[in-house]
Amino acid sequence: MAKRTINKVAVIGSGIMGSGIACHFANIGVEVLLLDIVPRELNEKEQAKGLTLEDKVVRNRIVNDALAKAIKSKPAPLYHKNFASRITTGNLEDDIAKVGQVDWIIEVVVERLDIKKQVFENLEKHRKPGTLITSNTSGIPIKFMSEGRSEDFQAHFCGTHFFNPARYLKLFEIIPGPKTNPEVLDFLNGYGEQFLGKTSVVAKDTPAFIGNRIGIFSIMSLFHMVKEMGLTIEEVDKLSGPVIGRPKSATFRTVDVVGLDTLVHVANGIAENCPDDERKSLFVLPDFINAMMENQWLGSKSGQGFYKKVKKEDGSSEILSLDLDSLEYRAKKRASFGTLELTKSIDKVIDRWPVLVGGKDKAGEFYRKTLAALFAYVSHRIPEITDQLYKIDDAMKAGFGWEHGPFQIWDAIGVDKGLEFIAAEGLEAAAWVQEMRDSGSESFYTVVDGATYCYDRDKKGQEKIPGQDAFIILDNIRKSKEVFKNSGVVVEDLGDGILNVEFQSKMNTIGGDVLAGLNKAVDLAEKDFDGLVVGNQAANFSVGANIGMIFMMAVEQEYDELNAAIKYFQDTVMRMRYSSIPTVVAPHGMTLGGGCELSLHADMVVAAAETYIGLVEFGVGVIPGGGGSKEMTLRAADTFHKNDVELNVLQEYFLTIGMAKVATSAYEAYDTFILQKGKDIVVVNKDRQLATAKAYARLMADRGYTKPIQRTDIKVLGKQALGMFLVGTDSMEAGRYISEHDKKIANKLAYVMAGGDLSEPQRVSEQYLLDLEREAFLSLCTERKTLERIEHMLKKGKPLRN
Known part of the structure; x- marks a missing residue:
């Protein structure tokens, strides 16, 4: 099979879905041509300007308005606003010939077969042979769309169904037509997963x-x-x-x-x-x-x-x-339901199911009834909609945001129990489920040597699910590859000399147990392994330090213990940086405060594209105290160039912390200096993230990793920077942009990032800055208004402005 690459795509139709798909291709660096129809009449604005239907701005109005609206929409369809420059717009009359230069044409026009067929007829006049051509229909049979088209068209045609919003929902259904070349399906399946970051599922028509x-x-x-x-x-x-x-x-x-x-x-x-x-x-x-x-x-x-x-x-x-x-x-x-109260202490959703279906109230009845209907229904859809049951689970997780698919839930409550519920509702499961039980298979899925197997109806036995080799699934290896465990972390052997630390605390907050686990993991890696990854597969990487613990110590005025706790955090992140083995952090989802500080201190970050990362400590009335304030000062100093206005550079880094900026994708984190170009990378498919992080840790080890030497050469600007910051915070407070307490926090940060009240610029060590940072953090913890902010965050989950 000849190698196929996608450098340029054409998206036909710029509605919500078309614009969203165009934006997601732009996200991954592909050049996009977005086309739509020419308006039939002028709008009021165009009439007032004296324009005609022949003017280019009128002819491209529909497509340009639609794309502009999409880019402004929330949640944002682009990883970074600059990526919009990868999209060129046009219309289906003046620009249709340009589809001859693309590698893939995706049709996203209205759901009417007659219109779609007309569009395909026009596209075929300009499409070069061998070009992929697909439809994003959500329901029109694929077999009807390519009728009457050439053999080459039909061989390269199929359905590619994205879910809305295209950036966020991971399901990518690929639906073959009657004459689709199998190589086309294989290519799209791999491309969807590796490049678009999707869960690709080949479905039946x-x-x-x-x-x-x-x-x-x-x-x-x-x-x-x-x-x-x-x-x-x-x-x-x-x-x-x-x-x-x-x-x-x-x-x-x-x-x-x-x-x-x-x-x-x-x-x-x-x-x-x-x-x-x-x-x-x-x-x-x-x-x-x-x-x-x-x-x-x-x-x-x-x-x-x-x-x-x-x-x-x-x-x-x-x-x-x-x-x-x-x-x-x-x-x-x-x-409210009594049964739901019983699940409050059960963190893992999959473990709640046996409790929920056993409920004696209306909730229990609801779950038994709904699951009976769902289980029976999905069992009968095989082989109608797919031959493999895991594809149904994949589709529900990726397209509807379910944490577990129907067959995984059925396994969790027990196959026999599920059959009982089905019978109780007067329904019947498909015959193959009983065949599976008779064959000795007690569940739909099994895990053997870290790989997932699934019951195959045709082969009447458990078969390994294909395509797992690019992934590391922690749930599958945790028990058999566990090297160390405490109440906060599990350390697993990923193979090839690389260890992984997986947080297991609530919301993956970082408290004493997690810090102890990180230190233990570095000890183990330095002794017997070649590298260390910090990664997990929970909904979020980490929402930050355990502020409940900080609050308790501050309220009890246990300042020595609090000082020791903050120092332990600082020492741990410094240990991550100054160990004799390479360290790679793999953030995804919310990576806030302490989770962000941990990332800042790794040798490398392998971030998922959907990473929402930032130093948000101002929201709870403190400054970053786990090395974040020190690190931003260090990074600012490293970017000072000859003849720079150094104060302006330092101010940019100061504002990242002072405005508690959170990047809404990993690509935005380069703008806030949290990720570093040339050092840290972004992975679009989160399922591949740990395998990629492991590969980079291995690569650094193979290249000969030497323990770095602690820095003593960080240029701080002293009084001149401090003076500028204090004037700035004064005017912000005077203009009522910030409260008096905001000003106090900002001034403490200014003192740290200026390197203190030094009479002139000088070079200082990391430890000097860490001590300043810890002092500032502690002094803020003695403030009533800071404690109010922490308490508000703990109770309400959102920041208080006081």
């Missing part, structure tokens, strides 16, 4: 493919059950949200965000096109949905759906909920 078929079934099944069980929408959202590893928006809030019309469109498509579906009656819309559609209560886009935001008389707003019986909006009701 069945209505709604895999993700939406199961996802919409799951929602429709709830719609029919909610009245039958007499549940409110708040109760359903409480039961179907984070407690079971689903997004915070749960069920009804998600439908409001996506749009009820979108859901109804897919449900109707399944109802019409799946005559043999044993649960097709569930895809028929219940009365309350029909009424909402008639009223145009479609969710966020129409201002009201299952929830509605209203202004109160005092100017504040409140959110009302829809009563499904009366179809009137009412004040939100709090939902």
Whole structure:
């Protein structure tokens, strides 16, 4: 098979989905041509300017407006605003010939077969043979779209279904047409995973493919059950949200965000096109949905759906909920269930399932009923929508944000227990499930030697899931490769001489146990291994230091213990930097405060693209005390060049901390100096992150790693910098941009980053700066307003401005 590379793509259609896909290709460095139709008439602004339909700015208005709107939208579709320069816009009349220069054409026009076929006919006139051409349809059968096209077109044509928003949702469904060349499917499968950072799933050409078929079934099944069980929408959202590893928006809030019309469109498509579906009656819309559609209560886009935001008389707003019986909006009701209380102490979602389904209240009944319906349904979809059950789990996790797929949940409560629930609801599982039990397989999945195997219906046994070799899955190796463990960390042997430290604390906060574990890991690595990775596969890398512990010590005025605790943190991050083995930190998700400071001190950072990293200590009334303030001062000094205005450089680094800037992607972290160009790298697929971090640790060791020498040559600017900072904070307070306490914190940071009240610039050691930083941190912990901020963060989870 000839090597295929993607340097340039054309995206046809610039709606929400088309613009989002264009932005994500720009994210990974691909040149994008985004085309849309030419407007048929002038708008008011264009008429006022005396423009005509022939003017280029008019002809490209639709595409340019759509892209501009997408770039401004939240959450941002681009990793970095500068990446927009990789997208060129145009229209389908003047610029269609340019598709002859691209490697892949992706069609994202309206969901109407006649329009899609017309677009393909025009594209074929300009497409060069061998170019990939795919459709982002979410429901139109692929086989109909390529009818009448040339052999080369049909061989290189298939469906590539991205989920919205394209940057954040990981599912990438690939749907072959009747004549798609198998090499094209293999290429797209690998490209989606390695380059686009997606979970690629090859699906069959069945209505709604895999993700939406199961996802919409799951929602429709709830719609029919909610009245039958007499549940409110708040109760359903409480039961179907984070407690079971689903997004915070749960069920009804998600439908409001996506749009009820979108859901109804897919449900109707399944109802019409799946005559043999044993649960097709569930895809028929219940009365309350029909009424909402008639009223145009479609969710966020129409201002009201299952929830509605209203202004109160005092100017504040409140959110009302829809009563499904009366179809009137009412004040939100709090939902609580005894069974959910029982799971509060169970951190891992997968371990909650046996407790949830055993519940004696309405919640327990809800889980037994919903799981019975889901398990039976997914069992019957094999082999209809896919031959492999793991693809259903992959699709639900990557497309709908479920932490675990249906078959993983079924394993967690036990295959036999699941069959009992199905029977209790008068349903039947597919025959192959019983065959699997009879063959001696007790579960859908097994782990052998760190690899995941899965029951294969055709081969009637457990088969290794392909494509795992590029990944390291900690859940699979933790028990067998454990080298050390305490209550805060597990240290695992990743093989090839590299150790990994995995945090296991709540929200991966860094307290005494985690610090002890990090030190122990460095000891072990220095003695018997060649390198150390700090990485985990939780939702977030680390939300920072354990501020609860700091708060307790500060309130009890145990300042000696607090001083020792901060020094221990500083010594640990310095140990990461000055060990005799290379250290690599692999941050992802929230990497805040202490988690960020740890990253700053590694030999190298291998960050996931979706890393939200920053020094946020100002929000709790302190300065970074785990080496962060020292490190930013050091990095600023390292960038001073001859004839620079050094104060201006230092000020940029000061503002990163003072404004508690959090990068909204790893690429933005280069702008805030948290990541360093030429040293730290970004990985788009988080599943590959640990394997990549391990490879770099191994590479550094192989190149001959020498323990660095502690720095004593950091240039600090003394009084001249301190004076500038103090004038700045004074004017900020006078202009009411910051409070008096903000000013106090900023002045403490200024003192550290200036190197103290020195009469002239001089060179100092890292330890000198660490001592200044620790002193400043401690003195702020004696302030009442700082303690108020910490307490507020602990209780409310958001910063207090006092």
